[in-house]
Amino acid sequence: DSGVTQTPKHLITATGQRVTLRCSPRSGDLSVYWYQQSLDQGLQFLIHYYNGEERAKGNILERFSAQQFPDLHSELNLSSLELGDSALYFCASSVALTGDTEAFFGQGTRLTVV
Amino acid sequence: LAKTTQPISMDSYEGQEVNITCSHNNIATNDYITWYQQFPSQGPRFIIQGYKTKVTNEVASLFIPADRKSSTLSLPRVSLSDTAVYYCLAPIRRGSYIPTFGRGTSLIVHP
Numbered sequence: 001d002s003g004v005t006q007t008p009k010h011l012i013t014a015t016g017q018r019v020t021l022r023c024s025p026r027s028g029d030l031s032v033y034w035y036q037q038s039l040d041q042g043l044q045f046l047i048h049y050y051n052g053e054e055r056a057k058g059n060i061l062e063r064f065s066a067q068q069f070p071d072l073h074s075e076l077n078l079s080s081l082e083l084g085d086s087a088l089y090f091c092a093s094s095v096a097l098t099g100d101t102e103a104f105f106g107q108g109t110r111l112t113v114v
Numbered sequence: 115l116a117k118t119t120q121p122i123s124m125d126s127y128e129g130q131e132v133n134i135t136c137s138h139n140n141i142a143t144n145d146y147i148t149w150y151q152q153f154p155s156q157g158p159r160f161i162i163q164g165y166k167t168k169v170t171n172e173v174a175s176l177f178i179p180a181d182r183k184s185s186t187l188s189l190p191r192v193s194l195s196d197t198a199v200y201y202c203l204a205p206i207r208r209g210s211y212i213p214t215f216g217r218g219t220s221l222i223v224h225p
Contacts, residue, residue, distance in 0.1 A: 002157065018192065043158070043201075043215035056212055090157050092213065103213045104147075105157025 003027070004093050006106035016114055018079040023110045025072055025093030031055075033094075033103065034066055038087040049074055068112040081113045117193070118202045123220040132189040134219050136202030139158075139183050147178060147185045148203040152218070158201060197223045 001004040003026035013019055025032050036059075045058035049068035060066075063081075068074040078085060088110050091104040125202040138147065143224070146165050150158040162169055164176040175188040189196055202219040205211050 002159070004157075033217075042217050045212055045214055048212055058212070087157065092157070101211075102160040102163070103158075107158065108155070108157055110155070 002102050002104040002106060004106035006091055006109050008109060009107065010110050010112075013081060015081055015083060017081050017113075018077065019081065019111065021076040021078070021089050021091075021111075022088075023074045023076070023091035023093075023106060025074070025091075026095075026104055029095050029104070030072065031094045031095035031103075032068055032072070033092045034060075034074070034076050035090045035092065035111045036087045037090060037093075037108075040108060041087075043090070046076070064069060070083065078111070083113050086111055086113045116203050118216045120200075120202050120216065120219045122217065123222070125222050125224065126192055127224050128193055129191050132192050132196075132221060132223075134187045134189075134200055134202075134221070135184055137184045138202070138204040141182055142205050145205050147176070147182075148199045148213070149174070149176065149185075150203065150213075150215070152199045152201065153166070157217045158215070161200070164173045192221075194223050194225065197221060 005024040007022045014093040030051045032049045036044045046055040047066050052068050063079050066076045088108045090108045092105045093105045094101045118138045126132045148163040149161045152158040162176045166178050169176045177186045191199050199218040199220050201215045
C-alpha cells in the first residue's frame with residue numbers, strides 16, 4: 001500500500017460525458033502528479049500541483065482540468081469524453097519538489113468510455 | 115531535457131541475474147537517476163535511485179559510471195514475480211521536478 005488513494009477504481013461512462021477522478025496523497029506530501037496510461041502511449045504526465053498551486057503542465061487536453069484543494073487532495077476533471085480517453089489514470093504524490101525524493105503512486109482509476 | 119533509452123524487452127530465467135541498461139546522454143549535473151517497477155494495472159513503484167557510482171538496497175543495485183551517461187539496474191536472482199516493466203527516469207524540469215517515464219523495459223522471467 002503506497003498510501004495514495006484514488007477513487008473510483010473503475011469508471012464506465014458514455015462519450016460526451018464528464019467525470020471527476022479523486023486522489024488523496026500520502027499524509028504530509030505536498031506534490032501531486034497526474035498521469036494517463038494507455039496501451040499505445042505509455043505513462044504520460046498530465047499536470048503537477050504543489051501545495052495547492054499548479055506547477056507544471058504536460059500533455060493535458062483542454063477538455064481536462066485539475067485542482068488541488070487546501071487539504072491537499074486533488075481532482076482531475078475530464079469533460080466531453082471521447083473513446084480515446086479510455087485509459088488508466090494514476091496520481092502520485094511526493095513530499096517535495098526535488099528530484100531526490102520518491103514518488104508514490106496510487107492504484108489508478110480505470111476509465112472506460114463507451 | 116534529458117531523454118532515456120532502454121531496451122524494449124528482455125527475457126530471463128528464474129535464479130539468473132538481470133541487468134537493464136539505460137542511456138541518458140544529456141542528464142543534468144544535479145539530476146538523480148531513478149528506476150521504477152510497474153506490474154500490469156498497478157501504479158509504478160520506486161525501486162532505487164542514485165547519483166553516481168553504486169547504490170544497493172534490498173531489491174536491486176544501481177551502477178552509474180563516472181560520466182553518468184548511462185546506468186544499469188541489476189536484479190539479483192530474479193523470480194517469476196519480477197516479471198514487470200522497468201522504467202529508467204531522467205527528470206524533466208518545468209520549474210519543478212517531474213517524474214517522466216519513457217516506454218520502459220518489459221522483463222519476462224521464465225520458469
